[in-house]
Amino acid sequence: MSKKGNTIFFKRPPRILSYAAVCGSKEKEGIIGSYADITLDDDMYGEDTYEKAECKMLSAAISLAVKKSGKREQDIDVLLSGDLLNQIISASFAARDYDFPFLGVYSACSTMSESILLGSALIGGGFADTAVCATGSHFASAERQYRYPLELGCTRPPQSQWTVTGAGGLVLGRADRGIKVVCATMGRVCDYGVTDVNNMGAAMAPAAADTIMRHFKDTDTEPADYDLILTGDLGALGSRIVKDLTWEKGYDISSNHVDCGEIIYKVIESEFQGGSGAGCSATVLNSYILTRMEAGLYKRVLFAATGALLSTVSSGQGESIPCISHAVRLEI
Amino acid sequence: MSKKGNTIFFKRPPRILSYAAVCGSKEKEGIIGSYADITLDDDMYGEDTYEKAECKMLSAAISLAVKKSGKREQDIDVLLSGDLLNQIISASFAARDYDFPFLGVYSACSTMSESILLGSALIGGGFADTAVCATGSHFASAERQYRYPLELGCTRPPQSQWTVTGAGGLVLGRADRGIKVVCATMGRVCDYGVTDVNNMGAAMAPAAADTIMRHFKDTDTEPADYDLILTGDLGALGSRIVKDLTWEKGYDISSNHVDCGEIIYKVIESEFQGGSGAGCSATVLNSYILTRMEAGLYKRVLFAATGALLSTVSSGQGESIPCISHAVRLEI
Numbered sequence A, B: 001m002s003k004k005g006n007t008i009f010f011k012r013p014p015r016i017l018s019y020a021a022v023c024g025s026k027e028k029e030g031i032i033g034s035y036a037d038i039t040l041d042d043d044m045y046g047e048d049t050y051e052k053a054e055c056k057m058l059s060a061a062i063s064l065a066v067k068k069s070g071k072r073e074q075d076i077d078v079l080l081s082g083d084l085l086n087q088i089i090s091a092s093f094a095a096r097d098y099d100f101p102f103l104g105v106y107s108a109c110s111t112m113s114e115s116i117l118l119g120s121a122l123i124g125g126g127f128a129d130t131a132v133c134a135t136g137s138h139f140a141s142a143e144r145q146y147r148y149p150l151e152l153g154c155t156r157p158p159q160s161q162w163t164v165t166g167a168g169g170l171v172l173g174r175a176d177r178g179i180k181v182v183c184a185t186m187g188r189v190c191d192y193g194v195t196d197v198n199n200m201g202a203a204m205a206p207a208a209a210d211t212i213m214r215h216f217k218d219t220d221t222e223p224a225d226y227d228l229i230l231t232g233d234l235g236a237l238g239s240r241i242v243k244d245l246t247w248e249k250g251y252d253i254s255s256n257h258v259d260c261g262e263i264i265y266k267v268i269e270s271e272f273q274g275g276s277g278a279g280c281s282a283t284v285l286n287s288y289i290l291t292r293m294e295a296g297l298y299k300r301v302l303f304a305a306t307g308a309l310l311s312t313v314s315s316g317q318g319e320s321i322p323c324i325s326h327a328v329r330l331e332i
Helices: A050-069 A086-095 A108-124 A139-146 A200-219 A235-248 A260-264 A278-294 A312-316 B050-069 B086-095 B108-124 B139-146 B200-219 B235-248 B260-264 B278-294 B312-316
Strands: A007-009 A015-023 A078-083 A102-104 A131-137 A166-173 A179-185 A228-231 A257-259 A300-308 A323-331 B007-009 B015-023 B078-083 B102-104 B131-137 B166-173 B179-185 B228-231 B257-259 B300-308 B323-331
Touching: A007 A108, A007 A200, A015 A050, A015 A278, A050 A078, A050 A086, A050 A131, A050 A139, A050 A166, A050 A278, A078 A086, A078 A108, A086 A102, A086 A131, A086 B086, A086 B312, A102 B108, A102 B323, A108 A131, A108 A166, A108 A179, A108 A278, A108 A300, A108 A323, A108 B102, A108 B108, A131 A139, A131 A278, A166 A278, A179 A200, A179 A278, A200 A228, A200 A235, A200 A300, A200 A323, A228 A235, A228 A260, A228 A278, A235 A257, A235 A260, A257 A260, A260 A278, A278 A300, A312 B086, A323 B102, B007 B108, B007 B200, B015 B050, B015 B278, B050 B078, B050 B086, B050 B131, B050 B139, B050 B166, B050 B278, B078 B086, B078 B108, B086 B102, B086 B131, B108 B131, B108 B166, B108 B179, B108 B278, B108 B300, B108 B323, B131 B139, B131 B278, B166 B278, B179 B200, B179 B278, B200 B228, B200 B235, B200 B300, B200 B323, B228 B235, B228 B260, B228 B278, B235 B257, B235 B260, B257 B260, B260 B278, B278 B300
Parallel strands: A078 A102, A078 A131, A228 A257, A228 A300, B078 B102, B078 B131, B228 B257, B228 B300
Antiparallel strands: A007 A179, A015 A166, A015 A179, A131 A166, A179 A323, A300 A323, B007 B179, B015 B166, B015 B179, B131 B166, B179 B323, B300 B323
16 A cells, blocks of 8 residues: 555656646746746737637647657557636647547646646556646636636735746656656645635645645655745745744744745735746746756755635635645655 | 556456435436435525535535445545536535545546546555545536526527436445446547537537447457446437447447436437436436446446536637546446
8 A cells, every 4th residue: 555644655656757838928027937948928829819828828838748758649648637717628628639538637726736646646556657747827817717807907906816827737657767756645625714715825825734734744754854845826925824834733844835826926915926826836847846856956845736626606605715735745 | 557558457446335326306206216315305405506505415425425335534535526517616615524635526527437537546556545436416506607597497409408416426445345446448538529519419429439449449348248338428319329439430339328318317309318417427327327236237337427528618719519538347
């Protein structure tokens, strides 16, 4: 049995054979700009709708990751993907262009880590040789679906985050070298009663803290064992909350915790909290982080993407926001 | 390596420890009425919104399946679930009530087989001892989200299907006896260009045919090797199409193919085509079919649930309907 608590272990860890990221015009001004494979000048990406642009970014990330892996498309055993759009249409429509099977997954902005977790399990169990894990988001399609039409010009409260326009993907497989997926912790749904849909960071922080601390316990490790504890898109405020929540339980992650949403833009906290969206952790991981891991700058990274499992209907009916975080440990 | 083509094999097949189904007032008049664990007189299930009623049905199916398995909740390693509502809120909100981890999956009405496939892979790979796989749907929440408000009283075209009000779930695990999940075939996205959102059966039939025929090839079997080839919710018309499509390729499934959507109601084809929705195959499988398998009436069943991966946005933007079918082979 390759599990302890909620953590699964890979005796022969799958490797990240390749990775790719596509990002939008706002995102390329930030930290990932010089690391992403494709940076857009026009966020419409030559398409006539936001949704098609989002799908095209995801397709580009998948195709590019496959190409960089040296594998042919017929060598890919499965694609695991999902996204924020209703019925995960970006992933489904992207998958339509490939001959390999597709397993749709959804955990909002923690889809990147859920897909890596499941892809690694399929490879670790001997059910696949190669798996593509990918996700993305688009600012304009997310605003239209979750909030207001852009044309309305609504102001944004200071606790809000900016949905990242971008997509990232990676190819998992067998190799003698490269970044390993050593183990993964499956997230539980946490709901601390936050109802403010503009404050996702506060809603998601408890789920991130829960998963990170269970990962420490299940693997007998502590914060200092990691070069980086990377959450998905808590933003600046959420990042502070997760540090507090873990500190209260005796884990000091303040010196090595970084949040993808906090670093992707130049954050001015009085204005907004940083990036969010499934594309946030997907682009940061699949460009900046994995490049630096390969360069030896980080040897062991705990990647805990975070997702808010709400919908406009659930919030409209007065529900609070259940959240989740799945974590994967990467080593080189 | 436990795979061939797109099919994965379980050397030590996980067993179905228990199953449970909840169905609505219309559904209990049909074939599953005397097999479902809970049958509702009022489809609101004591809740004040359709969505909450859907979530409550799913929770009931999960809790009942766990109870019938003889396991305690703390023995459950993971819940795999998804549903048709935007951002799979039924599954996410149901998962909130449990302490075990949650992996959200989405492949529309083939979510039941995708969750069994992934749950079996987690158990087969040694990453879990027990997994709950569940999904559901509700006629009224689906109508509101995908079509028209019920209050509008729109007429339905004869090629349309009726979204099933119901939920079903099962517990996979290790045991010496019971129904085995022997192997599973991962679906590919098929899109034959159907754009009529009222004709899901025609849209999904090619995906079902593709997966069923690849299953035959990957496992060196033929239609006569199965007591039942069970599709998800093609309805009466889609069922005829899948028989035609497989017959054209040399596979005659006409004598042992049955569609959950076709049998769940008393279908009058000039009126409508039968049931659909993630709850359709979930309730039929987790009541009528598994009960009859346990009674020895079917020894080998290929369960190929089918999903239409559209959204109102994709259809509104003129897109055709990509479809998928994941198949699992059950034996006793």
